[in-house]
Amino acid sequence: MNGYLKQLDQHSDKVSIEESGYSHEGRQQLTAVISSPDNLANIDTILSARKQVKAGEVVSGPLIIWLAYSIHGDEASGAHAALATAYYLAASQDQWIEDALNQAIILITPSQNPDGMDRFANWVNSNRGYSLVTDPQSREHQQDWPSGRGNHFFADLNRDWLxxxxxxxQGRxxxxxRWQPHYVGDFHEMGTNSSYFFQxxxxxxxxxxTPKRNHQLTxxxxxFHQQALDNQGQSYFSEQLFDDFFYGKGSTYPDINGAVGILFEQASARGHAQASTEGGISLVQAINNQFTTSLSSVKGALALKKQLIDYQHEFFNQQKKQKQPAAPKGLLVSANQDPARLEQLVQLLRQHQVNSFVLNKSVKASGRIWQPQDSIFIPLNQAQQSLIQALFDNRKQFEDTSFYDISSWDLRLAFNLTVSDETEVSQSKLRAYSTLHFFDARQAEIPATALAVIIDWxxxxxxxxxSELLQQDILVKFxxxxFTLNNGKTxxxxVAGSLQIPLRQAKKNRQSIVQTLTSLARQHRVALYSATSSASVQGIDLGSPDFKTIQPVRPLLISGEGTVASEVGEIWRYVDHQLQIPISLSNSQRLRQLSLAPYTHIIFAGGDYNHLNEVVARKLGQFVTKGGVIIAQKGAxxxxxKRHLLxxxxxxxxYFEKLVSGVGLTYAEKxxxxxxxxxxxxxxxxxxxEGHPLSFGTGEQHLSVLKDEAIGLSHANIEPFVTAASYADDILESGYLTSEYQRELSGTPAFIWETKGKGAIIGFTDNLLFRSFWLATEKVYANALFFSGMATPTYNRRHD
Structure with a gap:
């Protein structure tokens, strides 16, 4: 695909190429920029003008149309249609095309998920014959785990915009x-036994x-799509099944950013051709339909050019940044003594063109003191005011309680932030963010008098x-x-879970340890505290047996049949990419013959594991009894x-679905x-x-989880000290959850830690690493990995 776009660029003066970064596997993400030669020659001026859009200025110039395809890698018709559309626009001499390219710049991104598409293309092409097979049960149409839908870490990139x-x-x-488009076409595929959908x-x-004018333009x-598909004899539908609620998707992210996003869904052949209840579908037919609506997108957007330009201007003009008052209104945000999390927030806001400021003086508001080193201010009178509202949206009331995706994503709960109500802060107390603001290199210095180094967990x-210290064979205790220490000044x-690194160790000399600690602290932006005495002011001394030695983690993550690929990918990404721990993946079918001796932890994502038999259960039971740890979530x-391990x-x-009764309702209300x-x-x-090891380092009495599946645990007959967290009585914080489920879940366990022999089974009823953005509970997962060895005597024997 990239080669084809480069050929178009080489042979046409109507085409240029723009790069938007690389995938996890290093594939270049390219977008074709197609317009008249005059427009392309003037591209720098046009892009400079586009920067003024968010300022609410009237911006002249061409209409910007972005057609983006195949964000799910196994939805292949979009990518093929993209290439056909790009060629057609570049090569056609039709008058309407000439007029279109004079009036508009058309961006075409064939594949928004090159890693997943490569996986799918290899699967389909490897499993087809010379004769096309339309049998839905044929191997060509039944991808092995994982499918090509997700990226390298099996993530659904169409849920990752926000x-x-x-x-x-990030590149997307x-x-x-950069372009601030007026219109975005988001091209997908849906189930084979379907027709065609557009919003x-x-x-x-x-x-x-989302403004009502957006819906009117849609x-x-x-x-235009109706007419184009009617001319093709292709059936279609709208105003059913799909919605425009969650702003993290390709068709809805534009809606909260001044553009009009349109979702297209084509029945999928999931290969070259497949039988269906609609009379069958071929890849060729699917490409033709996507090509048809690509052109109707261009025609429709051009016909409504003035309306789209006026709508975008009105969207940002209503929120036009006025002259900053002496005390602008906004949100004060704190990450509660966690500078790295605050920096992640600032970087996320920057990606979305949201301005934020750090405090240069403390501020009193909402019943607390907001400190400069741990707070930012997000003014509301700025261009991205609507997006700020969306990020921190915590509504609980809805006109329709069915959702195509999640009903809430409140950033304050996802990132575990403290956020003020609308607060006035004078400009004299604000200054621009600096990457050095929340971490001072002096925090990584270790004086010669230090006996040990402490890291706040x-x-x-x-x-x-x-993780890196353990891999370098440096002794670390938690x-x-x-406890409280005194360095002679303050x-x-x-908190419990804080790390101690003794500077006198048998395996490493002091100088080497100090150099490693200093280097890693600067790399990870971790503050170090130097202890000059083992005596504490309060709590345990540094030589106490309540400082437990941490052993290296050697995890095995179960993948393959029965597992939820996205959850496997989230765990894989967290352990591998963030913790930088080598993690083995093995398909569930191999558990029977697999040697478990090399592993300290076996991790089960959500899924259906009923294909695993009693032999596997006994093997896992022996693993735990001998000192291993199982971490499992949701369906696992x-x-x-069922196998009496838990x-x-x-x-x-x-169990939960039976709680919701349909008695007395009509069929139409089903x-x-x-x-x-x-x-x-x-x-x-x-x-x-708070005293449980799974809670260490959270610094909270309460945390928030995103629940997307009706799974719970019974609190009846549960053993003492097993429950580390329970659903609160006032359970619902944001989004929709039926009252029957709320009542049933309140007070029941959410995190459990069962000891079994020398080992443990740790269970979570929810996905603590949801879509890799739920930072609120990442620390709990780290605790399950690093601190579970405290209940495992075999670790102590190895250390001795």
Whole structure:
């Protein structure tokens, strides 16, 4: 595909190429920029003008149309249609094309997920014969795990626009803001037994922050797609199934950024041709339909050019940045003594062109003091005001309680932030953000008088630094309870879980340890505290047996049949990419013959493990009894309980669905009840046992999780000290969760730690690493990895 775009660029003066970074596997992401030669020659001036859009200025120049395809790698028709569209626009001499290229710049991105598409293309082409096979059960149409839908880490990139955790998304968001398009076409595929869909979606499920004018323009644009597909004899539908609520998707992110995004869904052949209830579908037919609506997108956008330009101007003009008052209103945000998490927030805001400032003086507001080293201010009177509202949206009331995706994503809960109400802060107390603001290199210095170095475990990047220290064979201990040290000037409090690195060690000399600590602290931006005495002011001394030695982690992550690929990918990315721990992946089918001796932890993502038999269960039981640790979440808990590995009783989705009764309702109301039975990504509050190792370093009595599946644990007959966190009584923090589920979940366990022999089984009812942006509970996962060895005597024998 990239080669083809480069050929077009080489042979046509209507085409240029723009790069938007690389995928995880190093594939270059290219976009064709297609317009008249005059427009392309004037591209720098045009881009300079586009920078003024968010300022609410009237910007003249061409219409910007972005057609983006195949963000799911196994939705191949889009990428093929993109190349056909690019060629057609570059080569056609039709008058309407000439007029279009004079009036518009058309961006064409064939593949927004090159790693997944490569996986899918290899699968399909390797499993086809000389004769096309349309049998849906044929291997060509039944991808092995993982499918090509996700990227390298199996992430759904069409859910990553808002939090941009992957390089593909970061490049894509940067491209959007560089061009600030008026119209975005988002081309997908859906199930084989379907026809063709284009927006508008379900009207009752539009996000309230999206202007009504956006929906009106979507309706007007739909007329062009209707006519184009009618001319092709292709059936289609709108205003059903899909919605415009979650702003993290390619068709909705534009809606909160001054553009009009349109979703297209084509029935998928998932290969070259496949039988279906609609009479069958071929890749050729699918390409033709996507090509057809690509051209209708250009025609429709051009026909509504003035309306689209006026809409974008009105969108930003309403939020036009006025002269800053002496005390602008905005949000004060603190990450509660975690500078790395605050920096991640600032970087995310920057990606979305949201301005924020650091404090140069403390501010009193909302009943607390906001300190300069731990707070930022986000003014509301700026161009991206609507996006700020969307990021911190925490509504609980909805017109329609069915959701195509999650019902909430409140950034304050996802990142575990403290956020003020609208607050006035004088400009004299604000200054521009500097990457050096939250970390001073002096925090990594270690004086010659130091006996040990202490690392506060509340820091987001402390686990990654710990991992590297263990890999370099440096002795590290963690505190099983809080303590306070005095360095001769002030008393410093440390939470349970804080790390101690003795500078006198048998395996390493002091100078080597100091150099390593200093280097890693600067790399990970971790503050070091130098202890000059083993005596504490309060709590345990540094030589206490309550400082436990941490052993290296050698994890095995179960993948393949039955596992939820996205959850496997999130765990894989966290352990490998963030903690930088080598992690083995093995398909579940191989567990029976696999040697478990090399591993300290076996990790089960959510999924259905009923294909694993009693032999595997006994093997895992022996692994735990001898000192191993199993970490499992969601559906994996059901199998562990069924095989008597987990003693706590599990409540499955079927159990919860029976709580929602349809008695007395008409057949027409059936869909509403079905919607209530599903959990559309609600945010729930957990009450923590602060002294439990799973809670170490969170610094909180409560944390928030995003629940997207009806799974729970019974609190009846549960053993003492097993529960580390329970769902709070006031359980719902944001989003929608039916009242029946709220009542049933309140007070029940959410994190458990069962000891079994010399080992442990740690269970989570929710995905703590949801889509890699749920920073609030990442530390809990790190605790499960690093601190679970405290209950495993075999680790102590190895250390001795």
């Amino acid at each position: 939090f941009a955790r992957h390089p593909e998304s 968001v940067a491209l959007f803001h 508008p979606g379900v009207p009752e499920r539009n996000h309230p922050l 309706q007007e644009l739909a007329k 509340r820091q987001t990047t402390a686990p990654a630094m710990l 505190a099983a309870s809080p 008393a410093q409090q440390f 808990l059901s199998w562990l309980n 003693q706590t009783d599990v409540r499955t989705p079927r 869909k509403r009840i079905e919607g209530q039975k599903q959990i559309g990504g609600a945010i729930l509050k957990l009450a923590l046992d």
